[in-house]
Amino acid sequence: xxxxxxxxxxxxxxxxxxxxxxxxxxxxxxxxxxxxxxxxxxxxxxxxxxxxxxxxxxxxxxxxxxxxxxxxxxxxxxxxxxxxxxxxxxxxxxxxxxxxxxxxxxxxxxxxxxxxxxxxxxxxxxxxxxxxxxxxxxxxxxxxxxxxxxxxxxxxxxxxxxxxxxxxxxxxxxxxxxxxxxxxxxxxxxxxxxxxxxxxxxxxxxxxxxxxxxxxxxxxxxxxxxxxxxxxxxxxxxxxxxxxxxxxxxxxxxxxxxxxxxxxxxxxxxxxxxxxxxxxxxxxxxxxxxxxxxxxxxxxxxxxxxxxxxxxxxxx
Numbered sequence: 001x002x003x004x005x006x007x008x009x010x011x012x013x014x015x016x017x018x019x020x021x022x023x024x025x026x027x028x029x030x031x032x033x034x035x036x037x038x039x040x041x042x043x044x045x046x047x048x049x050x051x052x053x054x055x056x057x058x059x060x061x062x063x064x065x066x067x068x069x070x071x072x073x074x075x076x077x078x079x080x081x082x083x084x085x086x087x088x089x090x091x092x093x094x095x096x097x098x099x100x101x102x103x104x105x106x107x108x109x110x111x112x113x114x115x116x117x118x119x120x121x122x123x124x125x126x127x128x129x130x131x132x133x134x135x136x137x138x139x140x141x142x143x144x145x146x147x148x149x150x151x152x153x154x155x156x157x158x159x160x161x162x163x164x165x166x167x168x169x170x171x172x173x174x175x176x177x178x179x180x181x182x183x184x185x186x187x188x189x190x191x192x193x194x195x196x197x198x199x200x201x202x203x204x205x206x207x208x209x210x211x212x213x214x215x216x217x218x219x220x221x222x223x224x225x226x227x228x229x230x231x232x233x234x235x236x237x238x239x240x241x242x243x244x245x246x247x248x249x250x251x252x253x254x255x256x257x258x259x260x261x262x263x264x265x266x267x268x269x270x271x272x273x274x275x276x277x278x279x280x281x282x283x284x285x286x287x288x289x290x291x292x293x294x295x296x297x298x299x300x301x302x303x304x305x306x307x308x309x310x311x312x313x314x315x316x
Contacts, residue, residue, distance in 0.1 A: 209234025
């Protein structure tokens with residue numbers, strides 16, 4: 001069985017290539033059971049155990065199947081540990097034989113960021129140049145790099161509750177093509193952004209609808225439980241809403257579930273998901289001034305596609 005380290009996953013999953021791999025995956029048939037989601041009590045904030053299986057559609061047997069085991073411990077930052085840990089097991093479809101064990105956090109970060117970039121390829125303005133990154137965790141750097149792979153991002157501003165982390169991240173990623181700085185003023189940064197990407201575990205909205213200018217694309221990545229919110233009701237009311245998967249966001253995403261339960265939106269207000277966008281069954285951005293919102297909670301299909309892509313690159 002091949003074991004892929006974090007460094008090998010980073011090297012093997014180029015963002016531009018991975019976006020196209022995910023586009024193809026969402027165009028094809030696959031079996032993706034709703035993930036198992038378990039709350040784990042801790043002395044601090046509640047932790048989460050996720051089990052995420054998927055397999056390609058049989059023909060006559062699936063080429064591969066896989067499962068990711070992930071833990072999310074929000075308080076791990078106080079222990080100098082990543083908040084997201086786990087591993088991905090890829091198995092041969094016809095025999096069930098394990099073929100690869102892959103570093104879970106790196107696979108998750110890269111496929112999650114690539115999924116957001118894929119959505120932005122349909123939903124963000126083609127001339128989007130200014131990115132606001134809300135959050136300073138592991139996903140933040142991945143999202144900046146992924147969005148830059150599909151849009152001509154020239155300036156990125158990072159906001160986080162810990163300004164020192166935002167400054168360190170900006171200093172690490174700043175380059176001649178994309179000037180990256182930190183900010184204390186989230187509202188001001190949001191009003192000038194073409195893309196707002198959020199990757200936090202916030203339970204209170206951080207982005208407010210009255211901050212949004214015409215044409216902005218809002219990318220909500222962090223919240224993966226019904227009690228988590230990154231955007232307020234006004235964002236959801238002003239924006240045309242899309243999801244990575246309809247079933248996933250309707251079951252898990254507080255940014256969708258809370259305004260839905262309050263009667264402010266309905267399930268029909270989700271204009272499309274990545275399956276429909278990639279298969280051409282729904283229209284993406286319709287005008288330069290339209291506000292678009294993409295909510296993701298993650299799909300095991302993305303893990304499977306990324307794992308297969310990684311293995312294929314190793315064998316080529």
